Amino acid sequence: MGVDISDLLEPERSTLNSLRGRTVALDALNMLYQFLSIIRQPDGEPLKDSKGRVTSHLSGLFYRTTKLVEKEIKPFYVFDGEPPEFKETVNKKRRERREEARKKYEEALKKGETDKAEKYAKQSTSIKSEMIGQAKDLLDGMGIPWIQAPSEGEAQAAYMAIEGDAWAVGSQDFDSILFGSPILIRNLTITGKRKLPGKKSYKVVKPEKISLKDTLGNLGIDRKQLITIGIIIGTDYTPGGIKGVGPKTALELVKEHGDLESVIEKVDWPFEEDPKDIMNFFLDPPVTGDYGLTWDNPDSREIKSFLCDEHDFSEERVSKPIKKLKEGMEKGTKSRLDSF
Numbered sequence: 001m002g003v004d005i006s007d008l009l010e011p012e013r014s015t016l017n018s019l020r021g022r023t024v025a026l027d028a029l030n031m032l033y034q035f036l037s038i039i040r041q042p043d044g045e046p047l048k049d050s051k052g053r054v055t056s057h058l059s060g061l062f063y064r065t066t067k068l069v070e071k072e073i074k075p076f077y078v079f080d081g082e083p084p085e086f087k088e089t090v091n092k093k094r095r096e097r098r099e100e101a102r103k104k105y106e107e108a109l110k111k112g113e114t115d116k117a118e119k120y121a122k123q124s125t126s127i128k129s130e131m132i133g134q135a136k137d138l139l140d141g142m143g144i145p146w147i148q149a150p151s152e153g154e155a156q157a158a159y160m161a162i163e164g165d166a167w168a169v170g171s172q173d174f175d176s177i178l179f180g181s182p183i184l185i186r187n188l189t190i191t192g193k194r195k196l197p198g199k200k201s202y203k204v205v206k207p208e209k210i211s212l213k214d215t216l217g218n219l220g221i222d223r224k225q226l227i228t229i230g231i232i233i234g235t236d237y238t239p240g241g242i243k244g245v246g247p248k249t250a251l252e253l254v255k256e257h258g259d260l261e262s263v264i265e266k267v268d269w270p271f272e273e274d275p276k277d278i279m280n281f282f283l284d285p286p287v288t289g290d291y292g293l294t295w296d297n298p299d300s301r302e303i304k305s306f307l308c309d310e311h312d313f314s315e316e317r318v319s320k321p322i323k324k325l326k327e328g329m330e331k332g333t334k335s336r337l338d339s340f
Contacts, residue, residue: 003230005174007247009215011208014185016071019207023293024068024185025157027171028077028146029127032135034172035060036125044119049312057131058138058311062303065144066321068188069328075170076293077139077146078160079132080153084281086237086273141303142325143296147288155179155285165293168209177212178230178282180223184210225254227282228263237278242267298325 039056046056068075108116139146149156157169158179168183169176177184186208229250234241257263307313
């Protein structure tokens with residue numbers, strides 16, 4: 001889930017068209033989780049091929065990435081590496097919640113309660129290592145670059161945005177802002193309507209732009225204080241945060257007491273982890289500068305072999321997006337040359 005500082009932010013409405021020509025680092029696992037959660041059958045079952053292998057993530061990755069390229073956006077994906085040791089607590093809890101949701105899903109299916117089954121199926125979503133490998137293979141065929149982060153993907157993506165190799169980080173989570181990304185784009189691959197959890201109603205969702213500089217200016221704090229707010233309200237490393245402390249209270253504490261150590265002295269710290277270690281991780285996470293970003297021409301044969309022959313996608317539904325993908329790549333290349 002990451003840190004939720006949404007109550008403190010003033011996002012700027014955006015559109016895919018406004019991102020034309022921009023290079024965006026996408027949080028790969030965040031995106032894959034979205035696809036696996038959203039792209040499902042009415043009973044909550046994910047899409048599968050004839051061999052019973054899940055294909056929801058491949059469907060989402062192929063069609064959504066094509067749409068971005070069609071809009072002349074330059075996407076690349078950043079995959080997570082090894083998480084820090086102090087993330088094991090939250091990862092263990094997530095595994096337990098997914099297992100419990102899986103059991104409830106099976107019970108709901110037996111009772112014919114499709115609405116409940118759909119809800120629990122989404123809660124039991126997990127990404128297996130073979131899915132990550134499949135995603136990378138598909139991106140290779142599409143000519144879309146991807147980066148393997150040594151640790152947290154959002155930290156690597158933020159580093160690349162800071163270095164100027166990406167204009168923004170694309171993710172639903174806010175962690176990249178704490179890692180220092182100048183700009184975060186949310187809802188980048190979500191346009192139109194989104195079903196509300198547990199309801200049969202929908203809400204209009206459009207891309208949002210969040211500026212780190214503007215956020216700090218509006219709140220009257222610096223980045224270390226923003227990280228402090230994240231730590232005490234709850235991050236992947238401090239799940240649940242400090243009991244009774246929400247974003248607005250955390251902001252007041254930071255403004256009154258200043259730095260992390262002074263704030264921690266005023267609250268009941270319930271975690272084994274040293275808060276200074278978490279602060280240092282946000283300020284100086286493991287990242288790599290050894291990467292290249294090259295957008296190649298899509299390989300039609302490779303894409304069709306992978307999606308249609310291997311995973312039973314309809315050739316007709318794959319051929320048209322491939323054409324749009326190629327056209328988008330060509331337009332993007334031409335517009336970049338024209339800009340010199």
